[in-house]
């Protein structure tokens with residue numbers, strides 16, 4: 290995967306900066322570009338490999354954001370981080386116009402929880418030449434957690450990602466620009482999420498870099514009983530498990546702690562390969 294090999298180690302840590310008023314765990318903190326830049330700077334100082342900028346919450350129950358409002362939220366943040374910091378930026382959006390503007394402003398990856406399914410998104414992503422993370426979800430944020438059901442969640446997630454990757458390659462997006470994401474929390478019960486985490490190797494085995502986002506989500510709370518603001522340890526543990534199972538990027542809020550976990554995984558993997 291050229292974009293990943295060129296820009297970051299594996300596993301890599303992606304810091305979440307939501308320029309939104311309503312994101313489930315950091316909503317409102319980074320809607321001001323100055324605050325977002327300060328957060329990005331702190332993440333870079335903590336060793337982050339990517340920052341992920343989002344202007345629309347996709348938490349369960351969230352409603353879509355008008356295009357201009359999403360542009361107004363993310364563009365100043367992208368411009369400031371691209372100007373002031375040396376860190377690859379991924380843009381968390383489903384809107385083709387936002388993808389194109391983000392590419393113009395210097396992002397390195399499109400992170401679309403809707404896998405380029407919106408009108409014009411495939412062409413936009415293709416034209417930018419950027420890496421594209423595609424993600425499985427069942428339903429839309431407004432209702433996806435009402436009654437998630439699968440006959441076999443792992444097979445259905447893999448089936449969707451494989452079909453979508455084939456469609457996008459047929460549409461002219463080279464396969465070496467794609468990343469897979471199983472979509473933790475996007476139309477899944479706690480049990481579904483845990484099956485996907487425990488079997489992550491099967492997703493990694495498909496051959497595309499795998500990006501996972503479990504940080505502070507309800508699956509962490511469901512297992513630990515912790516409220517959102519106390520889910521750092523559980524989130525780092527889940528990220529460590531994913532990295533040990535072969536995830537290429539972990540998308541997290543608690544960067545400093547997760548960078549330490551990533552460094553442990555990389556060190557053991559490198560030393561282990563030397564057969565000391």
Ligand SMILES: Nc1nc2ncc(COP(=O)(O)OP(=O)(O)O)nc2c(=O)[nH]1
Nearest residue numbers: 307312313346347348400424470473502
């Ligand atoms: N690739 C990818 N992108 C994602 N974007 C948003 C969220 C939701 O988490 P967050 O951004 O912290 O909350 P909100 O959607 O409320 O902004 N999760 C993922 C994920 O699991 N994978």
